[in-house]
Amino acid sequence: MPQKSPIPIVLAGGRGSRLRPLTRSRPKPMVPVAGRPMIEWCLHSLREAGLDRATIVVGHQAEKIQAHLQDGKDIGLELDYVHQQPQLGSAHALSEALEAQGLPSSALVLGADNVIEPALLEDLIATGPDAIGVTKSNIPSRYGVVELDGDVITSLREKPLVEGQALISTGVYLLSRQALDPVTRLVREGTTDLPEVLASILAEGHTIEASLTTGRWHDAVYPWDLVPMTEHLLHLHQPADPDTLDAHPTATHVGQVQFDEGCRLGPQAVVEGPTSLSANTRLGAHAQVSSALLLEGVKIGRGAVVEDSVVGEAATIGADVTIGAAEAEVIAEDGQAHQLPRFGAIVGPGVEIGPGATLEPGTIVGANAEIAAGARLTGRIPDGGWVT
Structure with missing residues (x-):
């Protein structure tokens, strides 16, 4: 791991509409799986990967997330919060964090609804300075499909009509200050989802590598995804x-x-x-x-x-x-x-x-x-x- 660890930025502001009806009365990151809210599993993985602090971007029902996690002492992380109002997408959430706290030298960006083994985070940090965690999937049309030239990502296509197995983005990103710098500009130009912003950064000539993870990764896009996530945990x-x-x-x-x-x-x-x-x-x-x-x-x-x-x-x-x-x-x-x-x-x-x-x-x-x-x-x- 590099001497200076990246700053984790956890995106937890969305409404989780595709997880309804389970998110009618709570924010998506607070849906419990195997005894803990999903966001807790995410934060525990950060801690186990050797990180000691995180910024959480909250929005929809932010008070429930903050009341549960508080300052992060019980988890072993120092937590601070940035409020995203209104909730305009994942890139907008990241932009709000960057505007509130300034550009870090390196950021580890991930969603609060992902259950991630620490090995994925460790692999990604070791790949740096700019990398996306990727894994193989038999249902790639649900995710962002990545294409490679060696270890370098040449394209990132969000939810394409692709059949069979393909490499997909896990939605976990390690981004240097140079890669983060265009984010706010691109959001102001109207690109509010992070995969689209990263595709634009690639098109502008920035090099981002793929980190093929050895760790398991689950995300909860739809309610039925919680069943295999429970089994895994x-x-x-x-x-x-x-x-x-x-x-x-x-x-x-x-x-x-x-x-x-x-x-x-x-x-x-x-x-x-x-x-x-x-x-x-x-x-x-x-x-x-x-x-x-x-x-x-x-x-x-x-x-x-x-x-x-x-x-x-x-x-x-x-x-x-x-x-x-x-x-x-x-x-x-x-x-x-x-x-x-x-x-x-x-x-x-x-x-x-x-x-x-x-x-x-x-x-x-x-x-x-x-x-x-x-x-x-x-x-x-x-x-x-x-x-x-």
Whole structure:
């Protein structure tokens, strides 16, 4: 690592609209995964990579992020904050940080919604002075695709129509003062997203290298991305049962399962990992949950089955409800269709699902929707919707 470490700039100001309905009541970086908000996992990786401070650019629901992280002492980082108002894109967020704090000699720029192994950051810093973390992906059209001449990036194309495996940008950037200098000018000229700004910097003749990472990287673009992210984190961190777990003697849990404080398992309830149960989650007798992320205060009724799904906070899933998993087509918030090899459903915060209902694989239920007993659902149910 260089003698003078780069200054991390963590972009945490966006609305997370593609992660709805899970971001209706909280900013995207504060969505909990495997026992911590996503932004905490990001900051812990910075610390483990040997960095001791970070600037966080906040915007949408900034007060919730700042109230949780405060000065960073509990994480082991010195944190300061820059407010992005209005939220006009990732390059605009970076520009706001640079205008507020001046041009550093080197900056490590990354999103707060990425789960990054420290090895990725270490590889990137070692590559410097200007580099982008890249990795191989089988779904490159979701990301920025990079093209190389040796180790030098020749082009960066955002979300192109590319099939098969390709190298993509992880959205983690090491940028020198020379590369950062044009950012504010380009933003003022109307380019507000960081990949487009970097493409312009490349076109102006600046050299940026690719750092092919040896570390794992996950980002949460859509709600279903939280399921493999949960699996990855639980595999790395091997959760232990908290002292406050209230499990009936006949309840069982197998594999990697994260229980937060105040969870309760009823008689013969079964939880199969990789699964994360956030604080005060309740499973009724004979309920079965596998490969799932349940947020705070979720109640799963007697005999209900939940597979490969994400359930938002304070949702109630009635007795004998079935949320099974299979190959599915899912329609995202932006209207795009996605084919998933195995998926259950997304249940938004505050949803109430009556006894005996069935959610077909690929269903997304909006926040505070009400589903009648015995209903059979597929597709998207809007926020506040009522299904009989």
